[in-house]
Amino acid sequence: MSLASLESSRTEAAQAVSLSGLSKAYGPIEALAPLSLTVAAGETVAILGPSGSGKTTLLLLLSGQLGPSSGAVTLVGREIAQLSPGKELAQLVGMIHQQFDLVPNISALHNVLAGRLGEWGLFKSLVSLVWPQDRPMGMEALARVGVADRAELRAGRLSGGEQQRVAIARLLLQDPAIVLADEPVASLDQARAGEVIRLLVRIARDSGKTLISSMHSVELARAHFDRLIGLRNGIVQFDLPSSQVADDMLLALYDIKGLRRED
Amino acid sequence: MKIRPLEGRRLLTIILVAAFAWSLFNVDWGSGLVNTGGLRAAGHIASSILRPDLSLDVLDKAIRASWTTVAYAVAGLTLALAIGFPLGVLGSGVLFRSSWLRRFNVAGTRLVLAFFRSIHELVWAWLFVVAFGLSPLAAVLALGIPYGGILGRIYSELLQDVPEAPLRALRSAGASEWRVFWFGRLPMALPDMLSYTFYRLECGIRSAAILSFVGLGGLGFQIRISLDDLAYGRVWTFLFFLIALVSLVDVWSSMVRRRITA
Numbered sequence: 001m002s003l004a005s006l007e008s009s010r011t012e013a014a015q016a017v018s019l020s021g022l023s024k025a026y027g028p029i030e031a032l033a034p035l036s037l038t039v040a041a042g043e044t045v046a047i048l049g050p051s052g053s054g055k056t057t058l059l060l061l062l063s064g065q066l067g068p069s070s071g072a073v074t075l076v077g078r079e080i081a082q083l084s085p086g087k088e089l090a091q092l093v094g095m096i097h098q099q100f101d102l103v104p105n106i107s108a109l110h111n112v113l114a115g116r117l118g119e120w121g122l123f124k125s126l127v128s129l130v131w132p133q134d135r136p137m138g139m140e141a142l143a144r145v146g147v148a149d150r151a152e153l154r155a156g157r158l159s160g161g162e163q164q165r166v167a168i169a170r171l172l173l174q175d176p177a178i179v180l181a182d183e184p185v186a187s188l189d190q191a192r193a194g195e196v197i198r199l200l201v202r203i204a205r206d207s208g209k210t211l212i213s214s215m216h217s218v219e220l221a222r223a224h225f226d227r228l229i230g231l232r233n234g235i236v237q238f239d240l241p242s243s244q245v246a247d248d249m250l251l252a253l254y255d256i257k258g259l260r261r262e263d
Numbered sequence: 264m265k266i267r268p269l270e271g272r273r274l275l276t277i278i279l280v281a282a283f284a285w286s287l288f289n290v291d292w293g294s295g296l297v298n299t300g301g302l303r304a305a306g307h308i309a310s311s312i313l314r315p316d317l318s319l320d321v322l323d324k325a326i327r328a329s330w331t332t333v334a335y336a337v338a339g340l341t342l343a344l345a346i347g348f349p350l351g352v353l354g355s356g357v358l359f360r361s362s363w364l365r366r367f368n369v370a371g372t373r374l375v376l377a378f379f380r381s382i383h384e385l386v387w388a389w390l391f392v393v394a395f396g397l398s399p400l401a402a403v404l405a406l407g408i409p410y411g412g413i414l415g416r417i418y419s420e421l422l423q424d425v426p427e428a429p430l431r432a433l434r435s436a437g438a439s440e441w442r443v444f445w446f447g448r449l450p451m452a453l454p455d456m457l458s459y460t461f462y463r464l465e466c467g468i469r470s471a472a473i474l475s476f477v478g479l480g481g482l483g484f485q486i487r488i489s490l491d492d493l494a495y496g497r498v499w500t501f502l503f504f505l506i507a508l509v510s511l512v513d514v515w516s517s518m519v520r521r522r523i524t525a
């Protein structure tokens with residue numbers, strides 16, 4: 001099986017994400033005020049906002065890793081609370097993190113192939129520990145993110161940029177309809193960060209996936225994403241096409257004055 | 264009176280220090296511990312360290328005895344692995360999501376492991392020699408059971424102690440707990456598990472030498488015979504072989520470890 005056949009096998013509903021009255025409070029802290037919005041299939045959305053504004057909370061709610069205090073998340077027409085965690089959820093949504101989260105002492109290829117663990121039976125998974133299964137698919141994904149020559153190296157040996165590419169390749173094999181990313185390039189240097197974001201956005205566009213990523217770099221977000229959402233103290237400040245986000249809106253978004261304390 | 268945590272800790276410290284001091288007073292320092300006649304023998308033993316007996320006959324014996332000792336240690340450790348790995352995985356509770364099932368299972372497994380390891384290998388050896396006579400089986404069981412208990416305990420802790428984030432990433436890719444175990448938890452715990460296993464192999468070689476005092480053959484047995492003959496040069500030959508074995512395992516262990524750590 002090839003990557004291309006994987007991608008064509010899933011057709012997206014027009015509406016990838018729909019939030020209605022979604023909110024989250026940690027005890028007395030309202031991390032996210034009630035929020036309703038929709039994201040169309042294939043859209044690329046960046047979430048901006050100062051530290052503590054609720055970006056990670058929103059992404060965890062979208063990925064089903066966190067339950068909301070109120071409201072609901074609907075992914076491709078299915079309410080997330082109704083989905084069983086595991087395989088079913090993994091087909092709809094996948095996430096990459098700032099710290100890449102690879103298993104450091106298995107090879108890059110094995111890490112990528114782990115994206116197929118939801119699909120494989122237990123026997124095939126165990127065989128794969130010794131003879132990597134679906135190897136051509138894994139190699140194709142590594143080639144697509146530009147680190148095919150690193151396939152046999154242990155993931156922990158790779159540079160930060162390479163590790164993030166491997167994490168993206170793993171997501172290619174998982175093949176979810178919606179890709180979430182939490183500050184995916186915050187720990188990379190500027191040049192590397194630009195390359196990885198370009199790659200991530202290009203792959204999402206090429207395969208028609210919906211991409212929602214929190215970003216610490218305003219420049220990268222403006223340059224590469226269709227739509228920007230500004231969060232501040234858990235409240236949406238703006239939600240606009242990138243070209244319509246003005247500089248003063250961004251200044252107000254990141255203004256230190258009036259920012260809630262983070263503890 | 265309510266004891267606050269800090270006071271409680273101070274109290275515990277005082278009790279432990281007192282127990283330690285009291286134990287010192289209860290050792291009979293005068294008569295038994297230092298045997299002045301023994302000092303001369305000790306001098307003999309020490310002085311023959313420079314004159315180990317290297318005759319072909321003794322070397323031949325040393326090589327055979329080393330082989331026996333290693334064979335017992337390896338067989339014992341293999342049994343220990345067969346006991347310790349599955350019980351360690353069970354005892355870590357990582358395969359269960361349901362919390363009460365996990366707690367029940369962890370407690371049960373830990374109890375079994377504690378039973379295995381709280382009895383020393385020498386005591387197990389006595390028991391098995393009574394049961395099976397002076398047979399290799401007795402030696403292997405005597406080593407394998409307590410070592411299995413120790414390995415299981417350590418494995419279960421190492422398996423619990425791996426970083427969570429990569430595991431979370433595997434779960435969110437749709438992997439079940441079993442798959443997360445094989446592709447994330449075990450690979451991340453493996454370097455420490457292996458190096459601890461090698462350390463246990465070292466201990467196993469020393470223990471196997473001791474066990475042979477019970478009459479099971481091997482280096483310890485040869486050392487005892489040589490001591491009985493007052494042939495201290497020979498004693499040192501065998502001791503040097505023991506040291507060499509332990510060092511070899513050490514070198515091997517660091518080579519393997521270097522290969523698998525990221």
Ligand SMILES: Nc1ncnc2c1ncn2[C@@H]1O[C@H](COP(=O)(O)OP(=O)(O)O)[C@@H](O)[C@H]1O
Pocket residue numbers: 026029030031049050051052053054055056057058261262263
């Ligand atoms: N697990 C948690 N427990 C309690 N408070 C939390 C937790 N996670 C986040 N918060 C709080 O919720 C708010 C939003 O955090 P987060 O979503 O991490 O923001 P961001 O990702 O934009 O930095 C912050 O005030 C943070 O301190």
Ligand SMILES: [Mg+2]
Pocket residue numbers: 055056057
């Ligand atoms: Mg965050």
